[in-house]
Amino acid sequence: MASALVRRARGSAAAAPALWAAARGIASVGSDIVSAAPGVSLQKARSWDEGVATKFSTTPLKDIFHGKKVVIFGLPGAYTGVCSQAHVPSYKNNIDKLKEKGIDSVICVSINDPYVLNGWAEKLQAKDAIEFYGDFDGSFHKNLDLEIDLSAALLGHRSHRWSAFVDNGKIKALNVEKAPSEFKVSGAEVILDQI
Amino acid sequence: MAPIGVGDTLPDGQLGWFDADDKLQQVSVHGLAAIKKVVLFGVPGAFTPTCSNQHVPGFINQAEQLKAKGVDEILLVSVNDPFVMKAWAKTYPENNHVKFLADGLGTYTKALGLELDLSEKGLGIRSRRFALLADNLKVSVANIEEGGQFTISGAEEILKAL
Numbered sequence: 001m002a003s004a005l006v007r008r009a010r011g012s013a014a015a016a017p018a019l020w021a022a023a024r025g026i027a028s029v030g031s032d033i034v035s036a037a038p039g040v041s042l043q044k045a046r047s048w049d050e051g052v053a054t055k056f057s058t059t060p061l062k063d064i065f066h067g068k069k070v071v072i073f074g075l076p077g078a079y080t081g082v083c084s085q086a087h088v089p090s091y092k093n094n095i096d097k098l099k100e101k102g103i104d105s106v107i108c109v110s111i112n113d114p115y116v117l118n119g120w121a122e123k124l125q126a127k128d129a130i131e132f133y134g135d136f137d138g139s140f141h142k143n144l145d146l147e148i149d150l151s152a153a154l155l156g157h158r159s160h161r162w163s164a165f166v167d168n169g170k171i172k173a174l175n176v177e178k179a180p181s182e183f184k185v186s187g188a189e190v191i192l193d194q195i
Numbered sequence: 196m197a198p199i200g201v202g203d204t205l206p207d208g209q210l211g212w213f214d215a216d217d218k219l220q221q222v223s224v225h226g227l228a229a230i231k232k233v234v235l236f237g238v239p240g241a242f243t244p245t246c247s248n249q250h251v252p253g254f255i256n257q258a259e260q261l262k263a264k265g266v267d268e269i270l271l272v273s274v275n276d277p278f279v280m281k282a283w284a285k286t287y288p289e290n291n292h293v294k295f296l297a298d299g300l301g302t303y304t305k306a307l308g309l310e311l312d313l314s315e316k317g318l319g320i321r322s323r324r325f326a327l328l329a330d331n332l333k334v335s336v337a338n339i340e341e342g343g344q345f346t347i348s349g350a351e352e353i354l355k356a357l
């Protein structure tokens with residue numbers, strides 16, 4: 001899947017990042033996010049009791065993306081530094097601006113189980129603004145080629161830090177950090193300019 | 196791998212742990228358990244109800260009694276990453292003795308033969324619920340639950356055996 005990435009980082013000519021991105025073959029602007037990950041579902045963050053009550057149901061991607069303007073961001077892990085202190089707050093604090101621009105949902109996805117994600121979302125008091133979904137087996141990120149091996153940090157296969165604006169399933173903007181510890185292009189301010 | 200049982204030697208393995216100074220460490224099980232009496236108990240998942248509300252509190256609350264009976268270390272292991280284990284440990288401010296250890300990739304759980312597939316619940320491969328007592332790495336008590344129950348793997352049963 002070696003497709004070139006056009007990343008509209010704010011104000012910069014994306015030469016070096018495009019080379020790096022092309023080598024990695026990430027899902028690109030213009031592609032359909034649902035078709036890129038066929039048969040994949042995500043698990044809405046929930047308590048165990050909610051899981052039992054809904055028979056541990058999963059949400060297919062088309063229910064999340066079809067007919068909607070969605071801003072989605074992915075991060076390596078619940079309860080980790082940049083994710084907790086910068087990435088989620090960036091979207092929580094800009095939720096009104098995002099809604100003003102016609103965004104229907106703001107989604108946070110990571111390779112965590114839905115119960116850990118729920119505990120974290122409640123701790124960050126972000127559940128009102130953001131919908132949290134768990135890609136517990138990594139299949140969503142694997143299909144989009146947004147996976148990174150963080151086994152050295154005992155995290156296993158996780159997501160890169162990234163953000164995207166998806167309109168009725170079509171990726172209109174896609175920003176991926178060079179390293180998961182960085183937080184330069186995947187925040188709310190950048191994507192607000194790209195909507 | 197067959198589940199670990201009485202008479203077996205506790206296998207070695209690396210687990211993740213944020214120590215008292217908040218530094219991420221990789222600790223070896225043998226390093227923690229050799230020449231000591233240790234309780235090792237495992238749970239399917241951080242932030243899930245039976246684990247959080249019953250299994251873990253049992254060991255936290257009985258820690259002093261366990262120590263009085265000669266237990267040197269009380270080790271909790273779960274297939275979660277160390278950040279999640281640290282956050283979960285923080286929800287028990289009264290805990291003084293239980294070490295929350297992360298078997299992030301499930302390797303140690305597999306070495307114990309105690310893995311459990313909970314994929315349909317959104318958890319992936321996790322650990323069975325269990326409690327072991329080991330004396331200088333020799334397992335003297337192995338209480339392993341079937342499924343998600345919580346009947347024999349609590350602190351009470353370990354205390355009875357000491």
